[in-house]
Amino acid sequence: MLKVENLYKNFGNVKAVEGISFEVKKGQVFGLLGPNGAGKSTTISIISTLLKPSGGDVLFEGNSVLDNPASIRRKLGVVPQDIALYPTLTGYDNLSFWGSIYGLRGSQLKTRIEDVSDIIGLNGRIKDKVEKYSGGMKRRLNIGAALLHKPELLIMDEPTVGIDTQSRSHILDTVLELNRQGITIIYTSHYMDEVEYLCNELCIMDEGKIIASGTRQELVELVREKTRINIKLNKMDEDVLTVLRGIEGVVDAKKDEDSIALFGSNADVLLADIISRVSEKGWLIETIDVKKPNLKAVFLHLTGKALRD
């Protein structure tokens, strides 16, 4: 559906985006993950025709959006990072305006506003002024304004920044529901858990470059040896540590104050082997805890730095 090919964008001497390429397939929730300043918003702005790249191209359904911006605009919905609404107008007036900008009129517009209000869960407050909304409600309306014209591709640029857990949860469920309805979504965030929860495929960006891409599973494979199993037995001496170190697949073992941490690559196989060996020895397992590698670990592994939440 969307192909980004060797994209560059410079602001003076600052290289905001440096030769990135990726493809978003129809029906996907595609994640762009990276810290602030990674180049996510610049990439989004180029895709949504707000900025012209310094180099490269963006193809939407085979057409260059640089040569023919209209080809994408009609089918594109953008949820900007900041609230792009009129605070002194009501939620209804805001939706009405954005709907009319996309050519909706009369009963068609009215019906669509009702539908969207329902999707974003603001039915009861839609006639209130936006300036009286909570942060979460504004975020939801911000999403609603991008849905009125039934876009095929929805770009959501960090739509959950600075809101409470309940609103965040509502927004994430809304994203999945929209995807279930057939909308392809590009979702940018610096929240690992959101991207892990939502996205089928993702790119990790840092300093204007894509440092890794693929499905979540493929990315996790990059750090598969980072699976960690914490185990506490009725016996916790050096013999135990030696036995556990000898299990195939265990690359390292450390004894903490009241547990032993084992590191390996395949959590499921490793767990079965550990339980089997402990049973053979007649030891009793008091607690066991498996920590599989996540995107946070992937990012740390790739960049040597942690993502800021």
Next chain:
Amino acid sequence: MKIISIIIKDLKVMFSDKKALAIMILMPMILTAILSMALKGSFSAGSDSDFQPVDIAVVKLYDSREDSERFQSALSNNYFLKEIGEDASKDLMEAGSKLEPEKIFFEDFLESEDVSEFIRCRVEDESKALELLSNKDISAIVLLPSGFEYDMKINLLTPFRNKVEIKVLTHPDSSINGKIVQSVMDAYTNSMSSVIIGKNAIVEAAMANNLGNEAFSSMEDITEDMTDAMKSIKINMEDVVLEGRKPIKSTDYYAVAMMTMFILFAAGQGGRMLLEEKDNLTYQRMSVAGVSKPEILSGKFITVFIIALFQIAVMIIFSDLALKVEWGDPAAVLLISITAAFAVAGLGTFIGAMTYRAGNYKMANAFENVIIQVMALLGGSFFPLDVMPEIMQKLSFLSLNGVALKAYLKILTGYHTEDILTNLLMLGASGAIFILLAVTVLKGEGGKSDVKHNKTKTSQA
């Protein structure tokens, strides 16, 4: 259709701002009521207190000595003296030498307590007087014609009637003052006519009763009659009107003055709208939706135009109903209103473009806090231009409100549309020039980073 959506939305945004509405709609009404009461005395049709005398120059196109000799000669050679007795003839010659029409005009009339309150005169030759009028050092020239003294003596002392035509030349920019001078001169000639008519009636009656000699012997008393007649001239400002022209009341003036000043605030509001769109990120959102910059700009222009027209309509209705202001020819008023709103919309769009380009609200703030006030002062929105220093009167054409104010006042006083064509042209041209400037400014804007702007919103001063 996108432009219509933008206009509807902008109007909703504007009308949701109660503070801005109060400034633009209520404030001119309140100020009109206050200022028209406080400055009532500055207007010809109001109270006559606090009035500043109008400066005029009197040009004497006659020669006193020549006129006096000519009168004596006329009496000596005139057939009618042969009809009256020697004593009466002698008395009449003596009365002729004593009668001084110039003294009556200057001392008994212009320098009388009543008239000097309104007129301050100086005697100049014709070329100097024209120069003074051209420089607006005086508001009018009164031309006393050739043979003035001779004709006046003939009129006042003999049964004959010679035409005495006193001309008043006024400056087109001092129409109110010109009207005052004209009316004062009318009062003089009317008073003189009454005396002459009265004298002729007495003479004719006396001659019919063979008492002509006694009548002409008493002509000396005419001088005293003249003085009394001059004293009887009272200037009533209600009379200061030219044919077909209506005097301006303080309520008329300030209804127009405040209205033309406060529509400038619509331009100020318009000046903020474009950058507010950018700050709210709605500008970018509209761009993503395929709304072009010209469409957004046109939306702002038409919004300011509608708001200015709305302000004008509200003010006209209010002043008509509450202050009894009669605005004059509705078609002409509509024409001025449309061109004034057009000029204000152009100005608002230009300020909007400059503010957008600058990326902060300093330009819009400076316009509202400084430029509008200067325009208001120059354009006569605070004080009538006639009482302002000459340099400021000359600069008044620089203010949109001043140009519109003059046009409205002309129509209000009874002028016709053809008399305000220059004003209409100036307003229309100003609007068009401002639009061109706005387009030029935004054309030069271009490739600034909207993304960067996302990160730091502009704080509104």
